[in-house]
Each structure stands twice: as structure tokens, then as C-alpha cells.
Amino acid sequence: MLYTQGAMSETVIPLKAIAKHVLPRESRIVLRKAYYFGTRHTCTVCGSRVRKYYPSGFDLPVLRELDVIGGEYRLDDTCPVCWSHCRTRLVRAYLEREVRLGSRPMSVLHFAPEAGIAEFVRAAPGVTYDPVDLDPSRYVQVPGTRRADVTAIDRPNDSYDLVICNHVLEHVPDDGLAMREILRVLKPGVGMAMLQVPLSARLDRTIEDPSVSDVAERERRFGQFDHIRLYGADYTDRLASAGFTVDVVDPPVAWGQAVVDELGLNPREQVIAGRKPATGADTPDL
Numbered sequence: 001m002l003y004t005q006g007a008m009s010e011t012v013i014p015l016k017a018i019a020k021h022v023l024p025r026e027s028r029i030v031l032r033k034a035y036y037f038g039t040r041h042t043c044t045v046c047g048s049r050v051r052k053y054y055p056s057g058f059d060l061p062v063l064r065e066l067d068v069i070g071g072e073y074r075l076d077d078t079c080p081v082c083w084s085h086c087r088t089r090l091v092r093a094y095l096e097r098e099v100r101l102g103s104r105p106m107s108v109l110h111f112a113p114e115a116g117i118a119e120f121v122r123a124a125p126g127v128t129y130d131p132v133d134l135d136p137s138r139y140v141q142v143p144g145t146r147r148a149d150v151t152a153i154d155r156p157n158d159s160y161d162l163v164i165c166n167h168v169l170e171h172v173p174d175d176g177l178a179m180r181e182i183l184r185v186l187k188p189g190v191g192m193a194m195l196q197v198p199l200s201a202r203l204d205r206t207i208e209d210p211s212v213s214d215v216a217e218r219e220r221r222f223g224q225f226d227h228i229r230l231y232g233a234d235y236t237d238r239l240a241s242a243g244f245t246v247d248v249v250d251p252p253v254a255w256g257q258a259v260v261d262e263l264g265l266n267p268r269e270q271v272i273a274g275r276k277p278a279t280g281a282d283t284p285d286l
């Protein structure tokens, strides 16, 4: 939901601000590709060859003390052309390697649609793409993004083959309702959802407090100004309670360490996906 962009140099910030107002997005991308061109990294989301990546994440005590995976500070991580980082690259790799997007017709619902992922999904053969967010004005770079509430999805039961909900649930006050809604709109037997969240390796139980509205307090307790919880080892239990069959993929094991290194993934971030059972697990009444 939040793009954590690395700090730009003092020289680049005013130029970037000016360019954003006078140049179309495509032209800005061309300029960034030229400015950052190099051989150190090849971004697997936008294909750019760049001389540097920027940092991602936050360097906060709570993230270090609770060993949070998927929100921690990473020095060399954010593509300066498309702003994707390891979390974006993980989604892209999973869609290619596990979902095999494009191999069959699929309807895809994408919450908080990251631009690089949106372009990849939209271009896949046979895909019907539906990008949504609670505040679509934040996603003008993804054409067609419409308003939708993850706790009240305005689509019939059994509508989608795939839901991408990447680092969203930690923002949602009633995450159980959101999980049940995502399950409801998935097709039974074939439907699945990517449900990545920041995950503490030290918490057995999720800590949460939706009543906290002070941004500094949210940052202190949950690791980001707009998070209202920090998930622990019970996250997969929560998904199972909502009705999902939980499927965890550990990239170094499933794809190999060489692939993890080549793609610039966070070796500790697993993919947590939920599948909608074929029968016998009726969609909860909402």
C-alpha cells in the first residue's frame, strides 16, 4: 500500500518535482532510465538496467526488536525507475513461477495496485484485470483503478481467479472481514489470493489496536505510521479461520538461493497465499 522510496539526492529532488508537473509519466520513465543507467542491477519489474538501487523500508526500533520481515530497512533495494522493491519483485516472481499468469484465462482483482505489477498483469494473455483501492486517486499511474473497499467488495460471489492483496491487511481495522470478503469473491476450487503482510519472526500472536490514531504511536508500536497491527505467527491461523486453505512458498527452498539473489528478493520473505476450497467450506454469511 505504501511505496517506500529511497531518499533522493538534494540535486535530484527539485528536478524530480518540476519534471513530475511538466512531463508525462512515459517521458519521466525514459529520463530516469537514462539518468540511472548502469550495469549493477537489472530490475525484474520494469526491465531497466541501473547503476544503483535506493533503500527501502524503515529503520525503526520496533522493526528490529520484533524482527519484522517485509517492512525492515533494506539498503540496496528500490528501483529508481519504477520504484519497485523486493516486495514487488516477489509478487512478480510468484505470478510467473507459481501462478503461471497468462497460461490460462484469469480474472484478477488487485488491491492497492503497484504500477509495475499492474502493467505485467494487464499485459498477460487472457487476463481480465480489475485494479482497485479505497482511494483510487493515489493510483493515477494505473489506468482504470476504481474505488473498492476490501471489507465490502462490490462484486458477486465466486468472481475472481486471483486476488492480489500485497501488504494491505495491516492497514485494515477489521482484517477478518477483509479476509472473508476476499474469500467470498474467489472462485471455489481454483481461486487464490496473495496475502502478503509484514510479519514478526518473534511474535507468536499478532498485536493490534485499531483505536490508535496517532501516527507516531502507530510507528512506535506497529512499525509504520498507517499500520494498526503487527502480525505474528498466528497470521496463517487467521487466514485459515476465515476459510482459506493456506499455502506458504519459501523462495530459497522452492526456487533456489541463486534465483533469490538474481531477482533481488528478500530471502526471508515467504509468499503466503490463500486458496478457496472447492466444496465443504461455504462462504461465510456477511
Ligand SMILES: [Zn+2]
Pocket (backbone or CB within 6 Å): 043, 044, 045, 046, 047, 048, 079, 080, 081, 082, 083, 084
Ligand atoms: Zn524497475
